[in-house]
Amino acid sequence: AQKVTQAQTEISVVEKEDVTLDCVYETRDTTYYLFWYKQPPSGELVFLIRRNSFDEQNEISGRYSWNFQKSTSSFNFTITASQVVDSAVYFCALMGRNAGNMLTFGGGTRLMVKP
């Protein structure tokens, strides 16, 4: 069985602060894929990033960065110098190869960035 846990249900920060969203996963697969999605107030889910289990290199894209650590089964997401437009619900997801292409989501973290 696959499971994704996002322990932080809601985070509030002031603009320009850095914020890290936690994601912990469980899977018996040795090959798997991890994802982050953003759901702004408009409601549409927007794909942000995909990592496979063999690539633990951290990734940076502008103000966004992701830290993948297999040793702790975590795939955390950091927003540097947060902006009001970053306010959204962020979902972490897992797809295990032996689970077919079943995509399992965490419960989401609501991020509120205040001006």
Added chain:
Amino acid sequence: GAGVSQSPSNKVTEKGKDVELRCDPISGHTALYWYRQSLGQGLEFLIYFQGNSAPDKSGLPSDRFSAERTGGSVSTLTIQRTQQEDSAVYLCASSKGEGGGEAFFGQGTRLTVV
């Protein structure tokens, strides 16, 4: 198509009526997913298709819910005898279905049962 298309975007129905929700995936995507999201809540998995078959139907909340996919493309989610607790946004996503391809989501169908 360019993206995942869902119709209708909004549906208001009376309790007890049947509804059909449609999803047009991205052309060539073999995997298709249905999720449900109640107001302010996370994504609840309903069903997943690989091609026309559904390896995992475990998320369907009751036997009032059914889904099919034809021609490896369009999928229809049917809810019979709707109840007020069925009110939610129903989201469809598709992916290439291999190598952990990312899933792309449609805009969703907002279902309101009155």
